[in-house]
Amino acid sequence: MALFMIFFATLFTHNIALTYFLGMCPFISVSKNLKTAWGMGVAVVFVMTVTAAINWPIYYKVLVPLKAEFLYYVLFIITIAALVQFVEMVTERYLPALQVTLGVFLPLITVNCAILGVSLFMILRNYSYAQSVVFAFGSGVGWTLAIIAMSGIRTKLMFADIPKGLVGPGITMIIAGIMALAFMGFAGMVGV
Amino acid sequence: MMEVLIPILVMCSIASGLAVLLAVADKYIASYGECKLIINKDTEITVEGGDTLLSYLIDNEIYMPSACGGKGTCGYCKLKVLEGGGTVLPTETPFLTKHDIAQAVRLACQVKVKKDVELGIPDDLLAAQQFKTVIEIIEDLTHDIKRIVFKLIDPEKIEFKAGQYVQFCIPETTEYRAYSVASQPSIADRIELMIRHIPGGLCSGYVHECLEEGDEIFLTGAYGDFYLREESTKDIICVAGGCGMAPIRSIVKHLHEKGSTRKITYFFGARQKRDLFCTEELRAIEKEFPNFKYIPALSEPISEDDWDGEVGLITATMQKHMKHDENQEAYLCGPPPMLEAAVKVLTAKGVSKSDIYYDEF
Numbered sequence: 340m341a342l343f344m345i346f347f348a349t350l351f352t353h354n355i356a357l358t359y360f361l362g363m364c365p366f367i368s369v370s371k372n373l374k375t376a377w378g379m380g381v382a383v384v385f386v387m388t389v390t391a392a393i394n395w396p397i398y399y400k401v402l403v404p405l406k407a408e409f410l411y412y413v414l415f416i417i418t419i420a421a422l423v424q425f426v427e428m429v430t431e432r433y434l435p436a437l438q439v440t441l442g443v444f445l446p447l448i449t450v451n452c453a454i455l456g457v458s459l460f461m462i463l464r465n466y467s468y469a470q471s472v473v474f475a476f477g478s479g480v481g482w483t484l485a486i487i488a489m490s491g492i493r494t495k496l497m498f499a500d501i502p503k504g505l506v507g508p509g510i511t512m513i514i515a516g517i518m519a520l521a522f523m524g525f526a527g528m529v530g531v
Numbered sequence: 532m533m534e535v536l537i538p539i540l541v542m543c544s545i546a547s548g549l550a551v552l553l554a555v556a557d558k559y560i561a562s563y564g565e566c567k568l569i570i571n572k573d574t575e576i577t578v579e580g581g582d583t584l585l586s587y588l589i590d591n592e593i594y595m596p597s598a599c600g601g602k603g604t605c606g607y608c609k610l611k612v613l614e615g616g617g618t619v620l621p622t623e624t625p626f627l628t629k630h631d632i633a634q635a636v637r638l639a640c641q642v643k644v645k646k647d648v649e650l651g652i653p654d655d656l657l658a659a660q661q662f663k664t665v666i667e668i669i670e671d672l673t674h675d676i677k678r679i680v681f682k683l684i685d686p687e688k689i690e691f692k693a694g695q696y697v698q699f700c701i702p703e704t705t706e707y708r709a710y711s712v713a714s715q716p717s718i719a720d721r722i723e724l725m726i727r728h729i730p731g732g733l734c735s736g737y738v739h740e741c742l743e744e745g746d747e748i749f750l751t752g753a754y755g756d757f758y759l760r761e762e763s764t765k766d767i768i769c770v771a772g773g774c775g776m777a778p779i780r781s782i783v784k785h786l787h788e789k790g791s792t793r794k795i796t797y798f799f800g801a802r803q804k805r806d807l808f809c810t811e812e813l814r815a816i817e818k819e820f821p822n823f824k825y826i827p828a829l830s831e832p833i834s835e836d837d838w839d840g841e842v843g844l845i846t847a848t849m850q851k852h853m854k855h856d857e858n859q860e861a862y863l864c865g866p867p868p869m870l871e872a873a874v875k876v877l878t879a880k881g882v883s884k885s886d887i888y889y890d891e892f
Contacts, residue, residue: 374621375621378621397545401541401545402541405537405538405541406534406537407537407538407541407542409538410538410541410542413542414542414545417545417546417549418545418549421549421550421552421553422549424553424556425552425553425556428556428557428560428561429556429560431561431643431645432560432561432563432645435617439617439618439620439621440621444621
């Protein structure tokens with residue numbers, strides 16, 4: 340499948356947050372203001388892309404030839420966790436400016452289901468290496484798009500009169516649902 | 532045979548490869564060599580950089596208050612980082628006001644030491660110590676509040692101001708919880724705390740279910756800017772609910788011992804009679820110490836309570852008993868909604884906002 344189609348699909352028709360409802364924890368808790376939502380989004384894009392780029396060769400070059408494919412769940416988690424730790428140490432040491440905007444979010448998403456989800460989807464869908472990287476990058480951008488839209492809405496909501504019991508996560512879940520419905524309008528444009 | 536061995540080998544080699552990578556990175560990338568912490572321009576501590584400021588301070592026996600174990604969720608470990616702390620992180624901003632940021636205030640648990648750091652720590656925080664204690668008495672005050680007496684072992688004496696708090700180190704964890712001292716400062720070799728059982732609470736659960744007389748517990752302190760202003764001559768209004776009794780009891784007993792000439796009125800709010808405690812003790816003080824008046828109020832008395840005292844919210848009782856007088860100061864300790872309501876009544880009664888001191892929990 341054309342790389343552009345995959346990218347488009349991950350943004351709109353198969354948005355990881357709004358179609359699969361993965362990565363909901365940071366999606367709800369970090370979407371209160373635009374600046375932190377942006378930082379979180381960039382961190383997600385980065386971690387998703389890098390982990391997919393590393394997990395693909397681990398699966399196809401190590402696990403498949405050795406007939407140990409069933410290990411992929413465990414191994415993907417381990418590589419994601421180790422890699423994020425490593426990247427955090429490097430940014431902290433050599434890129435202090437980046438650490439301030441992005442680094443503090445890294446540990447938060449190490450064990451996020453959206454990150455693992457992307458690595459697992461790329462195997463299930465038999466993507467090639469280039470397709471996997473584009474898919475992971477697109478998923479990250481799609482997630483960022485969703486959280487930024489959400490934080491924009493939540494900023495407006497500060498002035499809204501929300502029923503007491505729904506303030507905070509409650510209304511955010513409902514908005515996420517409505518956004519997902521809106522994104523359903525894209526369904527059928529691309530088949531993955 | 533081979534199909535069992537190969538996956539095990541694959542798993543182990545990849546995992547250990549990553550572990551080696553991390554260990555090497557930790558040694559070479561995350562190490563920052565020797566760094567100096569300069570405190571208030573006079574004390575200097577040399578540390579091996581790379582870890583958080585809070586952990587170095589605690590290692591060096593400077594007991595910053597911290598209730599969350601360094602996760603950046605309680606906001607207690609504030610100090611001034613004058614130089615070498617880098618920019619304020621997004622994890623800190625929820626706890627810092629604009630004024631704090633202008634004053635270079637940071638959270639010690641979020642600042643990593645990577646070079647020489649210059650710090651400003653208030654003297655009373657520097658004076659905070661860690662105390663090894665032994666539990667002397669545990670007793671029930673109400674159905675969900677226990678009184679606990681700690682005997683100080685090392686150091687043997689503590690100095691604090693009536694109203695301040697100490698931190699309870701939960702054994703075998705790095706978690707601390709803050710509790711106001713319920714005893715008066717003249718008892719220097721013991722500390723009394725009143726701890727309410729909060730369902731699911733880590734520390735209160737430990738205290739109510741596991742703690743026994745004779746156990747060894749570490750406390751740090753004393754902390755807090757909620758304490759009795761002794762230089763003032765204004766009359767005193769105290770308002771408390773639940774465990775807010777603790778610091779107020781300390782203040783009242785302290786004033787009683789000193790034979791203060793200031794008039795003290797203590798409003799205590801509870802739900803039912805079973806939630807009242809220390810009543811006899813306070814009534815006894817009332818008899819000996821004519822300047823002191825204790826007014827408990829029950830918000831939801833039941834018929835078995837046989838209650839003939841004040842009924843209703845504590846704020847209604849305050850409205851009824853307080854005179855309009857600017858020459859008063861107030862000490863409040865209790866749940867936030869109660870404090871908010873009490874502050875409104877106090878200001879309406881002429882107490883200036885700068886004379887209202889409170890401790891929320």
